[in-house]
């Protein structure tokens with residue numbers, strides 16, 4: 001996983017609430033066995049007409065937002081299904097950071113596993129950042145995870161908070177599984193205790 | 209004296225493998241359900257890192273999301289590749305897979321309980337958001353992303369931040385014509401689709417206790433639609449009676465040992481919750497969604513609301529967009545809106561009780577001209593049981609199509625889907641834009657309401673059609 005320290009990028013304004021994972025990546029694209037290649041169809045139905053041509057009113061089809069690295073969106077971003085294809089598709093398009101007033105839990109989790117930083121801000125802050133992003137002349141934001149701060153085009157600062165473990169993993173690009181496997185002994189000892197206390201949870205016992 | 213604990217706290221605390229300095233927990237996962245769509249990447253990841261599946265005995269795999277529900281139908285290449293990939297991975301990593309023609313196969317959240325794989329007091333995960341279904345058994349069950357699937361396969365654990373707790377107490381008797389589906393839709397109408405964000409919801413109260421396991425699963429299933437991480441119902445005699453004798457449930461002495469443990473699980477008197485909601489369902493009316501989010505729901509006796517009445521500016525926009533997408537007008541009666549399609553099935557309403565409810569309404573009636581109605585049992589075993597009870601004949605004589613198990617039109621990954629502009633009364637759980645097919649329009653309803661829509665050709669108050 002690529003680490004995330006500080007990002008300066010164009011921010012695309014998506015001023016609507018409840019952007020769900022079906023909108024981010026419709027299910028016909030879930031039939032892949034890979035993680036990559038979904039950037040070309042991210043936001044498929046919002047972005048393209050049935051005949052495959054672009055919908056000009058959609059923000060990512062407009063300049064300079066075609067090169068966005070950040071999305072600023074309304075409340076409850078990423079609600080709906082657990083599909084990790086949603087962050088994969090965003091990442092493959094080039095989105096490394098999403099700013100909203102709230103995120104759906106599973107989506108929020110999935111972002112960290114893929115090197116995307118989801119930032120939660122208050123609603124007046126979101127309004128200001130939405131206005132920044134909507135300024136076509138200068139829609140660039142800087143997001144610095146080290147100091148947990150967004151730097152606005154006018155130099156203004158918005159502080160945010162990410163829990164410590166996630167922040168560390170993202171800053172260093174650490175792989176969760178590798179970290180957990182270092183705790184193998186603790187897992188072993190949990191299992192031996194559980195096997196005694198709740199033997200019915202172990203199949204070799206269930207079948208007799 | 210120890211502090212009183214909630215059911216959720218009891219399960220959480222008994223699964224802690226490690227707690228990190230910042231409070232993040234490493235939790236042990238007892239049961240892992242897998243399916244074809246969210247497993248190719250995790251197995252590939254294991255292979256690349258030279259890792260194995262830690263507990264194949266605690267993992268099962270099904271084929272449900274994109275298998276055709278008409279076995280004569282040809283499957284598309286991408287779906288076939290996913291299915292073959294799961295077969296190969298299960299064989300290589302030693303995980304049991306239920307094949308398409310195995311009666312035990314079916315929708316992942318239907319077969320877990322049916323096999324007794326789902327047990328009280330356990331932590332269960334699956335790469336699918338409706339894993340919350342299993343919470344009906346007093347198991348902490350939640351959906352995970354694909355990377356987390358890999359994490360569980362490799363380590364049998366997950367890294368989780370503690371959730372807050374919420375209790376929804378449901379009082380009153382459900383009126384005739386209303387089901388668990390109407391109950392949960394009414395709850396979502398009250399708290400909203402973000403009402404449970406960051407929380408684990410415990411459903412309690414007389415109306416929940418009175419539900420069958422099927423009904424409790426319907427309620428728990430849609431917890432995710434209220435934004436919560438998981439839903440829970442305390443295990444009781446209804447739970448134990450459902451589980452006893454199931455293939456993977458404990459037997460003999462172990463059964464008694466398990467039941468005495470499960471009886472210690474319900475929340476202690478005086479346990480506290482971060483949030484409490486009380487709802488009385490004795491006055492509810494069958495529910496139907498009119499918008500593109502499950503919270504945009506109303507009684508069948510009411511009208512499509514006017515966006516001008518929305519509580520906030522954001523909501524006004526989203527109502528307007530939803531009404532437009534759904535091809536409706538503010539103020540029109542919900543009853544009488546014509547439908548093109550009817551779908552009865554999914555992990556929300558694909559169990560035997562749901563099919564019975566649909567058949568009760570369909571009996572002696574005919575599917576309206578121009579309406580195409582399909583019934584998709586949640587598993588091979590549900591299908592067999594329905595056939596034993598003669599429900600398939602009642603339904604097919606009425607003009608419903610009787611299919612083989614799968615997710616079908618709930619997710620529309622195969623040819624079971626809406627055409628642009630088509631309107632569907634559906635017993636599934638999501639009415640998002642495009643969920644049942646591009647530009648498709650979904651009204652979420654109970655199985656009885658769906659059957660009523662099929663035979664009348666329009667959204668209808670089923671209460672007038674019951675014996």
Ligand code: SF4
Pocket residue numbers: 272273315316317336337338554555556614615618619636637
């Ligand atoms: S029936 Fe629908 S919600 Fe349930 S597992 Fe299948 S796709 Fe998911």
